[in-house]
Amino acid sequence: MDSKEDFKALIQKGYTTKNDFFILGTGMLDKEAVSEATVKIPLKTLNRHGLIAGATGTGKTKTLQVIAEQLSLKGIPSVLMDLKGDLSGLAMAGANNDHIVWRSKTIGVDFEPTALPVELMSISKEKGVRLRATVTEFGPVLMSQILELNSTQQGIMALIFRYCDLNQLPLVDLKDLKKVLQFVINEGKEEIKQEYGAVSSASVNTIMRKIIELEQEGAETFFGERSFDVNDLVRQRDGKGVVSVIRLTDIQNRPKLFSTFMLSLLSEIYDTFPEQGDQDKPKLCLFIDEAHLVFDNASKDLVEKIEAIVKLIRSKGVGVYFCTQSPTDIPESVLGQLGLKVQHALRAFTAKDRKAIGKTAENYPVSPFYETKDVLTAMGIGEALVTALNEKGIPTPLAHTLVRAPISRMDILTDSEIDTVVSQSSLVSLYNQTVDRDSAHEILTKKLQQAEKSAEQKVEEISKRKSSGTKAKEEDSFFEEISKNTMVRQIGRTIFRELTRTLMGTLSGKRR
Structure with a gap:
């Protein structure tokens, strides 16, 4: 079986869809595009997650852009984690040229330069909507995993x-x-010991150092209020899904902060969105560029948490897509959950590279038309090996695909264009105001100051009484009281609330 007609028939049959879909490109055989061998991606299966992989400069980020564009045109919102800064161009219409005209005609699609509705966001000091979360919303389980605490330290966190x-x-x-x-471990040591048992100072100091390490990566700008409501990620504008581009160019060298943010976002979405099962199209898709940063320094517990969320979040109508250089950057436990795989070219410069290519080829279905490991090193820019899931959940035939060109700008926005996009946002005024209410730090500080002031006043009173001949037993009575109360205890304490946390260990609901 090697004729173009047989190849076309196989692709047409394998990528047939009864429901809505978008066209990713057209199949190629012997380095030539085959007309009508259209590679269609069913919207119904987009909550089954995916992978976009390939060496630097092979076009994987533009493929991510194409998919986000097509989702937006279908009314599906998406979230793009932009670590290189080259996805903001979605907000502006693309430019036409002879090559794009040829590519579009070959694939059989119209090329209409289009600007998509974009919301620029940030977890640092970049321009855009500020994304924050509180420590309470993380919960003890997730906070412990982010800090990589052992079982004893996790107990202290709880x-x-x-x-x-x-x-x-x-x-x-x-x-x-x-x-x-x-x-x-200081002022409240006796109180904590009476109610919960003794707490190890060494363990607390270790937790403290881990928090400081997280702070050094810039996490202090992420934790705080006002907390972001993930429902604001699911919006449409003029019938198009809003593309939320989270600008992360300034945290490439801070993988722990990136992992913290990504895991908190996935957990919050899972805890907040209602169950919806398999629908005709997903509710939201998330694209994680440079995904290896999530896993390179992740602990075993953290990887297991990500794997659990990826498995479960599909039922919420959410698809998660990892964009990285090689499938081997993704743990096998996560890789096995990914339905759509778009593999751009890999480069074989060393024996190690060739071995990795052979391993990568094993992740894709066997094709009667390709020697997969050979195609992996021979593809040009904007070409990829594609396999998806059809509407019955069956993997489609492997197709060497000529990917369509983006309809939005294939370049970054200028500073003035960024300012324009941010000024048009309805969320900036809501989330960019810092709320600094009295919280644990301020409340405890005030109580300690009050206790100290009260103690000083008592000492002064005793000093005056002693000088006037007051009996020594009053002084003894005071110091006995002080020894029992290392600070002003909360009189008449009642339970204010019991936080209900879900399977993911995070706060199950929050207020704006």
Whole structure:
């Protein structure tokens, strides 16, 4: 079986869809595009996740752009984690040229330069909507995994959250968490011991150092209020899905912060979105560019958490897409969950590279038309090996594909264009105002200051009484009281609330 007609028939049959779809490109055989061998991606299967892989400069980021464009045109919103800064161009219409005309005609699609509705976002000081979350919303389980705590330290973290829940001490930012940790081994040591048992100072100090390490990567700008509501990611504008581009160009060398943010976003989406099962199209798609940054320094617990979310979040109508240089950058446990695979060219400069290419080829279906490992090194820019899931969940035939060109700008926005996009946002005014209410740090600090002031006043009173001949037993009574109360205890304490946390260990609901 080697004729173009047989190849065309196989692709047409394999990529047939009864419901809505978008065209990714057209199949190629012997380095030539085969007309009518159209590679169609069913919208129904986009919540089955995916992979976009390939060496630097082979076109994988532009493929990500194409998919996000087609989703937007179908009314499906998406979130793009942009670490290189080259996805903001989605907000502006693309430019036409002879090569794009030829490519579009060959694939059989019209090329209409189009600007998509884009919302620029940031977890740092980049321009755009500020994304924040509170420590309370992370919960003790997720916070422990981010900090890579052992079982003893995880128990202390659970104690901290429990104590703060019962004593109305909001954990908003890392400053709050550090203050409570200091409290449990200093001023509040006896109180904590009576209610929860002794807490190891060495373990608390270790947790403190891990928090400081996270702060050094810039996490203090991420933890805080106002918390972002993930429902604001699911929006349409003029019938098109809004593309939320999260600008992460300034955190490429801070993988822990990137992992923290990504995992918190996935967890919050999972906890917030209702179950919807398999629908005709997904509710939201997330694209994680440079995905190897998530896994390179991730602990075993963190990888297991990501794997669990990827498995479960599909039922919420959400698809997760990893964009990286090689499939081997993704743990096999996660890779096995990915339905759509778009593999751009790989380069074989060393024996190690050739071995990796052979391993990569094993991740794709066997084709009667290709020797996969040979095609992997021979593809040009904008070409990819593609396999997806059809509407019955069956993998489609492997197709060497000429990918369509993006209809939006294939370049970054200028500073003035970024300012224009940000100024048109309805979310900036909502989320870019910093809310600095009294939280655990301020409340404990005030209580300690009050206790210190009260103690000083008592000392002065005793000093005056002593000088006037007051009996020594009053002084003894005071110091006995002080020894029992290392700070002003909360009188008449009642349970303010019990936080209900879900399977992911995060706060199940939050207010704006």
